[in-house]
Every structure is written in structure tokens, then in C-alpha cells.
Amino acid sequence: xxxxxxxxxxxxxALVLTCPASWARAQGEAKxxxxxxxxxxxxxxxxxxxxxxxxxxLFAHVSNPPLMRxxxxxxxxxxxAESWAVSADNTVWxxxxxxDLYWSDGMKLTAEDVRFSVEYTGTNNxxxxxxxxxxxxxxxxGRNAVFxxxxxxxxxxxxxxxxxxxxxxxxxxxxxxxxxxxxxxNVGCGxxxxxxxxxxxxxxxxxxxxxxxxxxxxxxGYEVQCYKNAEVLALALEKGDVDTYYAYxxxxxYAGIERLKSTGRFEFVEKANLGLPLLAFNLKKAPFDDxxxxxxxxxxxxxxEIAKLDALGYGKTATRGFVPPGMxxxxxxxxxxxxxxxxxxxxxAAGYRDGNGNGWLEDRAGKEMTLSIxxxxxxxxxxxxxxxxxxxxxxxxxxRSLDMNAWVAAKDRYDYGLTIARTTPWGMLMHAGWGTGxxxxxxxxxxxxxxxxxxxFLDLADRILAVADPVKRESFAAEVQxxxxxxxxxxxxxxxxxxxxxxxxxxxxxxxxxxxxxxxETLTAVERNKG
Amino acid sequence: MPGDPVANxxxxxxxxxxxxxxxxxxxxxxxxxxxxxYALYLGALLRGDFGTSYHFHAGVASLxxxxxxxxxxxxxxxxxxxxxxxxxxxxxxxxxxxxxxxRISYAAALAVSSTPPYFLALLLLYLLSFRLxxxxxxxxxxxxxxxxxxxxxxxxxxxLSLFSTARDLTVMRGSMIREKGRPYVTFARAKGAAxxxxxxxxxxxxxxxxxxxxxxxxxxxxxxGALFVEIAFSMNGMGTLIYEAVKARDYPVLQGAFxxxxxxxxxxxxxxxxxxxxxxxxxxxxx
Numbered sequence: 001x002x003x004x005x006x007x008x009x010x011x012x013x014a015l016v017l018t019c020p021a022s023w024a025r026a027q028g029e030a031k032x033x034x035x036x037x038x039x040x041x042x043x044x045x046x047x048x049x050x051x052x053x054x055x056x057x058l059f060a061h062v063s064n065p066p067l068m069r070x071x072x073x074x075x076x077x078x079x080x081a082e083s084w085a086v087s088a089d090n091t092v093w094x095x096x097x098x099x100d101l102y103w104s105d106g107m108k109l110t111a112e113d114v115r116f117s118v119e120y121t122g123t124n125n126x127x128x129x130x131x132x133x134x135x136x137x138x139x140x141x142g143r144n145a146v147f148x149x150x151x152x153x154x155x156x157x158x159x160x161x162x163x164x165x166x167x168x169x170x171x172x173x174x175x176x177x178x179x180x181x182x183x184x185x186n187v188g189c190g191x192x193x194x195x196x197x198x199x200x201x202x203x204x205x206x207x208x209x210x211x212x213x214x215x216x217x218x219x220x221g222y223e224v225q226c227y228k229n230a231e232v233l234a235l236a237l238e239k240g241d242v243d244t245y246y247a248y249x250x251x252x253x254y255a256g257i258e259r260l261k262s263t264g265r266f267e268f269v270e271k272a273n274l275g276l277p278l279l280a281f282n283l284k285k286a287p288f289d290d291x292x293x294x295x296x297x298x299x300x301x302x303x304x305e306i307a308k309l310d311a312l313g314y315g316k317t318a319t320r321g322f323v324p325p326g327m328x329x330x331x332x333x334x335x336x337x338x339x340x341x342x343x344x345x346x347x348x349a350a351g352y353r354d355g356n357g358n359g360w361l362e363d364r365a366g367k368e369m370t371l372s373i374x375x376x377x378x379x380x381x382x383x384x385x386x387x388x389x390x391x392x393x394x395x396x397x398x399x400r401s402l403d404m405n406a407w408v409a410a411k412d413r414y415d416y417g418l419t420i421a422r423t424t425p426w427g428m429l430m431h432a433g434w435g436t437g438x439x440x441x442x443x444x445x446x447x448x449x450x451x452x453x454x455x456x457f458l459d460l461a462d463r464i465l466a467v468a469d470p471v472k473r474e475s476f477a478a479e480v481q482x483x484x485x486x487x488x489x490x491x492x493x494x495x496x497x498x499x500x501x502x503x504x505x506x507x508x509x510x511x512x513x514x515x516x517x518x519x520x521e522t523l524t525a526v527e528r529n530k531g
Numbered sequence: 532m533p534g535d536p537v538a539n540x541x542x543x544x545x546x547x548x549x550x551x552x553x554x555x556x557x558x559x560x561x562x563x564x565x566x567x568x569y570a571l572y573l574g575a576l577l578r579g580d581f582g583t584s585y586h587f588h589a590g591v592a593s594l595x596x597x598x599x600x601x602x603x604x605x606x607x608x609x610x611x612x613x614x615x616x617x618x619x620x621x622x623x624x625x626x627x628x629x630x631x632x633x634r635i636s637y638a639a640a641l642a643v644s645s646t647p648p649y650f651l652a653l654l655l656l657y658l659l660s661f662r663l664x665x666x667x668x669x670x671x672x673x674x675x676x677x678x679x680x681x682x683x684x685x686x687x688x689x690x691l692s693l694f695s696t697a698r699d700l701t702v703m704r705g706s707m708i709r710e711k712g713r714p715y716v717t718f719a720r721a722k723g724a725a726x727x728x729x730x731x732x733x734x735x736x737x738x739x740x741x742x743x744x745x746x747x748x749x750x751x752x753x754x755x756g757a758l759f760v761e762i763a764f765s766m767n768g769m770g771t772l773i774y775e776a777v778k779a780r781d782y783p784v785l786q787g788a789f790x791x792x793x794x795x796x797x798x799x800x801x802x803x804x805x806x807x808x809x810x811x812x813x814x815x816x817x818x
Contacts, residue, residue: 052587130551412535445547
């Protein structure tokens with residue numbers, strides 16, 4: 001009797017579990033017919049609002065393209081803008097809007113939409129508050145949207161490669177964007193538009209814009225599938241739940257690449273990453289305010305080993321110029337060298353000696369010295385290596401591992417000796433470019449170090465900011481890299497590749513340095529291979 | 532909590548001047564004294580305004596409403612399954628504690644209780660979803676519809692149920708061992724009640740009293756415990772909402788979420804009190 005009851009319970013359970021499974025599978029098969037690309041991402045969409053949600057705003061670059069974009073070779077070109085011009089004093093910017101863009105509800109995109117979007121962004125996006133503070137006037141002249149600023153901002157065209165353009169006829173009615181929710185039927189003017197933002201299923205679905213006049217996309221649509229943890233996302237990729245991987249400013253985890261390769265179903269796009277792991281000194285504090293110390297320090301680290309262990313073959317030793325080779329204006333500078341003997345000699349020459357013979361160096365005043373290495377948990381492996389290298393040249397160090405907020409608070413109080421962090425592609429481009437935004441002491445923000453108040457550097461940044469011509473701007477790049485190589489305000493621990501796996505069933509990937517594979521060029525060119 | 536909400540609002544890549552950050556701080560009222568901020572919050576709450584999230588950039592009430600239903604769908608069945616299975620298995624284990632089956636079930640309950648929820652969730656997800664393909668890897672649903680939701684919830688509910696069953700089993704077992712030695716059970720047996728009848732009709736009801744309290748408290752515990760399951764199965768529920776709000780110093784969301792969780796636990800306790808009255812005639816209100 002008991003046995004029969006157990007069999008009945010087991011059979012019922014199997015029925016309950018497998019019926020929905022087979023039903024759901026049938027649904028999946030029924031929907032497999034159209035060519036839909038599925039992109040798995042750890043960049044989570046949290047609310048259905050393309051303006052306020054950070055990652056949805058990033059994904060909306062395809063549905064609501066910005067004025068400008070970056071090509072695969074890093075050149076800045078128009079997207080919604082057909083052309084652009086700037087006044088001699090770099091304060092008045094004129095963007096001529098393309099004539100062939102239509103919103104997905106059939107209305108034509110106009111320069112007024114562009115003017116509205118810039119004003120709306122400046123008013124309602126805290127990170128873009130500089131627009132509100134410096135925009136003196138905006139106006140529309142035919143197909144031109146004209147913006148007059150109170151001071152020159154030469155990197156404006158680049159900045160405008162990040163803000164999405166909104167349809168004025170929809171968003172002018174949204175007075176408080178933070179209280180706005182629009183999971184369905186977003187209006188966009190790109191090749192694809194956001195059709196559905198479903199936070200409960202963790203998916204954003206994009207369909208074709210019927211009014212798109214540009215190159216016809218080769219896929220019917222695509223989905224962005226959000227995962228809360230990297231391990232499960234890797235399983236989803238391997239299982240075939242998603243076709244490719246995308247993470248803003250990051251590579252697919254290097255440790256998982258071999259496993260994907262072994263399945264034989266994946267190819268990989270490799271692109272030099274503008275973002276890099278950075279070791280930055282607190283220049284406001286001894287001994288890091290001493291250039292000789294920083295110079296000696298640079299010889300203590302084994303860069304090849306760090307790249308090997310942390311980037312697993314996808315990194316290479318950087319130069320003292322800091323700026324990675326994938327960035328426009330890159331200049332060849334002396335490579336960072338691991339030479340502990342030289343490090344000791346330079347330290348001794350600079351006055352850092354082991355006076356009491358305990359094996360650890362003292363500072364110039366003869367006091368015991370312990371360096372504080374401030375990190376977040378994800379940098380612990382590199383921090384341990386750095387600590388070990390320092391001990392080999394007689395420098396004692398301790399690691400302080402904090403969560404993101406505590407790290408930001410300690411960094412902003414200058415309560416550390418050196419810190420290990422990562423820069424992002426946009427971070428390397430922002431402000432005067434070439435990483436200046438991280439070091440300039442006049443700036444502040446979560447990822448910004450603001451440690452460098454050397455008038456030479458600040459003047460250089462200001463001079464770059466006052467020049468809008470991209471060719472002239474790049475001529476300053478060598479000067480910035482010379483400064484980095486000479487003064488070493490920070491060290492690029494290695495340069496790395498951004499690796500993106502994709503299912504061989506698709507081809508046509510065209511990554512750019514700013515957004516990787518997630519761009520209009522890729523999404524209009526990517527196609528499902530025949531057969 | 533160390534950290535500045537404004538730093539989170541502007542994000543990692545924004546570089547603004549200190550004056551601009553101060554302006555944002557003033558706009559949000561974060562430059563006001565804490566007591567004044569609290570008074571403003573209470574005033575808004577009385578008007579039904581839960582505030583706006585710093586991190587999610589959305590109304591707190593709509594954020595909570597969009598998530599609490601899903602979490603209750605995840606946690607509610609787990610509490611009920613845990614209470615039912617825990618009561619059944621715990622009663623059997625406590626009634627005959629020396630039998631091999633009782634020892635095994637108790638050992639299994641201890642093993643599950645000692646396993647980190649995240650590890651167990653990932654392990655089952657790897658075996659049942661990835662290897663065997665029985666369940667989806669993420670989300671509350673894919674295409675929508677009841678069977679789809681059921682299919683997505685089956686494994687996460689199983690994981691949470693394992694934990695609540697393990698907890699309830701150990702409580703019930705201890706309670707049953709205590710009740711079993713009471714005179715009324717001996718008296719029932721002396722009257723000729725069979726073993727099963729003495730267990731089901733007499734001892735079970737009294738032994739269940741601590742479990743009713745436990746199940747109510749479980750609602751609060753499982754909101755926290757659901758966090759790991761939500762992360763493993765990529766579900767946007769209350770657990771991850773609170774977790775992300777803590778990381779981002781998103782005080783309006785934290786205040787709203789804690790209020791919602793507290794109200795849910797209170798409601799659970801009221802239900803437990805009502806259940807007590809059903810189970811135990813001694814606590815019924817006399818007319």
C-alpha cells in the first residue's frame with residue numbers, strides 16, 4: 001500500500017514538472033523560426049525606462065541613437081548627425097541632423113528632437129549636469145541644432161556619442177522621468193526599437209523599426225537576456241540559451257574561454273580594450289608625492305607575471321605612457337620593466353634605506369614605512385601579487401579590501417597609499433581624453449582619482465579641452481603620454497583584449513572601441529549563417 | 532554605512548566638479564540634518580509617497596509593487612511546502628526517533644541547513660537545468676502564461692522549500708519528542724488508540740504549535756534567504772532589490788522595502804496567532 005502511494009506521488013511530481021517543461025519547450029520551438037539574436041549580459045536592466053536605467057539607456061543606443069558614434073577604428077563620426085561644426089572659440093556647436101531618420105511611430109526625426117533631448121538630458125540626468133550648468137542657449141535652424149555654451153568644451157562631439165536622442169512628442173509629456181515607466185512600445189528611430197522591457201523575465205526585446213531607411217538589418221530582431229551571475233550566464237551560453245555575450249567595458253571572463261572553445265560551437269571577437277587595470281598612487285601623500293620613489297616602485301612589479309596570471313594570455317605588458325595602443329594618438333613609450341635590483345638601487349639613491357637592518361625600508365626621515373594598498377575584493381589577486389613584489393624589494397605593504405562605496409569614500413578622503421582599480425573605455429576618453437579624467441584633481445566622481453594638481457598637467461588638460469579639431473587634439477596625445485611616462489601618476493598593470501564569444505551560427509561582427517559588439521554597425525550586419 | 536548616495540547617482544564614469552555634486556545633494560535634500568530628513572520622509576509617507584529611488588531612478592512604491600508579488604510567489608509556496616513536509620517528516624522522525632529512517636531524515640535536514648543556499652541553488656541548477664535540461668536557467672518566465680511561470684518557479688521553490696523543510700523538520704522533531712512523553716499520549720494509548728492514531732489525533736496538534744510560529748517567522752527569513760536564490764536564478768525580487776539598495780546606499784528603497792517586509796512578517800504573525808487559536812483551545816478568546 002505504502003509503496004503504491006509513493007509511486008503515485010512520484011508520478012504526480014514527474015507530471016507536474018515535465019508538463020510545463022514540454023509546453024514551454026514547444027513554445028520555444030514555435031518561436032525559433034524568425035532569426036532572432038539572443039545576447040546574454042551581466043549588465044542588468046532594472047527598470048523599464050530608457051532614459052533613467054543605466055544599462056537600458058546603453059542598450060537603447062540602437063533604438064535611440066546618439067548624435068555621434070565611434071567607428072571600429074576609433075574615429076568619431078555622425079550617427080543622427082549628418083555633419084557638425086564648431087565655432088572658432090569652441091563654444092558654439094552646430095549639428096546638422098540626417099534627413100532620412102523616422103521614429104517608429106512614423107514621425108520624422110527633426111533637429112527639434114535633438115535640441116529637446118540635449119536640454120532634457122541636462123535637466124534630468126545628474127551625470128549630465130554639466131550641460132545644464134554650461135549651456136547658454138540652444139536653438140533650431142532648419143536641419144541644424146545649435147548649442148552655445150558658456151565655455152569651450154572641445155570633447156563635446158565625443159560626449160554626444162553617449163546621450164540617446166528622444167522623440168520630443170513622447171518625452172515632452174514626461175515631467176518627472178524618474179517616475180516614468182514604459183515597458184512596451186518605446187518609440188525609437190534606429191534600425192531596431194525597444195519593443196518590450198520585461199524585468200520579471202530579465203529580458204529586453206528589440207524589433208525592427210518599420211520606418212528605418214538605412215541598411216536593412218539581416219536579423220528580424222534581438223533579445224538582451226540579463227543574468228545576475230556570471231557562472232549561470234556562462235552555462236546559458238554553453239547550453240545555447242544565448243548566442244553571444246556582451247558586457248559593457250569588460251571582456252568575457254578569460255577563465256571561461258577555453259571551456260567554450262572546447263565545445264567547438266563558438267568563435268571569438270578580440271578587440272584591444274581601452275579600459276585597463278590601473279595602479280594609482282595617492283600623489284597627495286608621502287612617499288608617493290616623490291617622483292623618484294614612484295620611478296623606483298615601477299621596477300619592483302613583475303608585469304609579465306601579472307598579465308599572465310590575471311589576463312590568462314589576453315594581456316601584455318604596458319609602457320610608461322599608460323595609454324593603450326588601441327586608442328587614437330597612441331605613442332610608443334619605454335616599456336615598464338621588472339628589475340628588482342634596479343628598484344632597490346633607485347630606492348636607496350632616493351633615500352629609502354633599511355637603516356635598522358630589519359629587512360624593511362624606512363622613509364627618507366628614517367621612519368618605518370608601511371604602504372596601504374586600497375582595493376575592492378575583485379582586485380585581491382593582483383593586490384597580493386603587488387604586495388609580494390614589494391616585499392622582495394624591502395617595501396612593507398598591507399592590503400585594505402573594501403566594498404565599492406567604502407572604497408569610493410576612502411579614495412575621496414585620500415585615505416590610502418596606492419589603489420588598484422580598472423578604467424573603462426569611456427573613462428579613458430572622457431574629460432581631455434587619454435585617461436586625464438581619472439587624474440585631474442579638479443574633477444570628482446565615483447571612479448575618478450582626482451590626485452594630480454601639478455599645474456603643468458592641469459594646463460595641458462585645459463589646452464586639450466580648448467581644441468575641438470580631432471587632428472589637433474591628437475597632437476596633444478604624445479604630450480600627455482610623455483607626462484605619464486616622466487611623472488608616473490599611475491601605472492597600467494597590463495593592456496588587455498576584450499574577448500567576445502559568439503555562436504558560429506551567426507557572423508558579421510563589427511566591434512567598436514566604445515561599446516564593443518553592441519553597436520548599430522554590428523546589429524545591422526550580423527546574420528544567421530545559411531545551413 | 533560609509534558612502535555617498537550622490538556618488539552612486541552620478542555613476543562611476545561621470546566626472547563632475549564638487550559644486551555640481553553639492554547642487555545634486557541639495558536638490559535631493561541630502562544636505563539637511565538627518566532628523567529633518569526623517570521628518571520629511573514620514574510626512575511624505577503619510578501622504579502615500581514612498582519617495583524616488585536614487586539608484587533605480589524610479590518610484591519606490593512602483594519598484595516594490597513590481598517585485599513583492601514575485602517574491603511572495605517564490606517564498607509563499609516554499610513556506611507552505613516547508614511547513615507541511617517539515618511537520619510530516621518531523622512528526623514521524625520525533626515519534627520514532629531511533630528508527631533508521633528517522634535518523635536519516637534528521638541527518639539530511641541538518642546537512643541541508645548547513646549548506647550555503649547559494650551553493651545548493653547553483654548545484655541543483657547545474658545538474659537539473661544545465662545537465663539534464665529539465666528547468667530554465669533564469670527568470671520568473673520566458674513567454675508568460677501559467678505553465679511557463681510554474682516551470683520557472685519549480686526549481687527555485689524546491690531549493691527554498693528544502694531549507695524551510697529542514698528547519699521545520701528539526702523543530703517538529705524536537706517538539707514531537709517532548710509531546711510523545713506527555714501523560715495524555717500515554718492515556719490515549721492506554722485507551723487503546725493505535726500508534727498512528729495517537730500520533731495524528733493527539734500528539735501532532737500540540738507538537739505543531741512551535742511550527743506555526745516558525746512558519747510566520749520564516750516569511751521574514753525567506754525574504755533574506757530568497758536573495759541567494761534570486762541571484763542564482765536571475766530573478767528580480769525583493770531580496771535583490773534590498774541587496775542592490777544597500778550597495779548603492781539607496782535609502783528611500785531601503786526604507787520602503789523594510790516597511791514592506793515588516794508588514795509581511797506582521798501579517799504572518801497575525802495568521803500564526805489565528806492558527807494558534809485553531810490548534811490550541813486554551814488560547815481561544817472566551818465570550
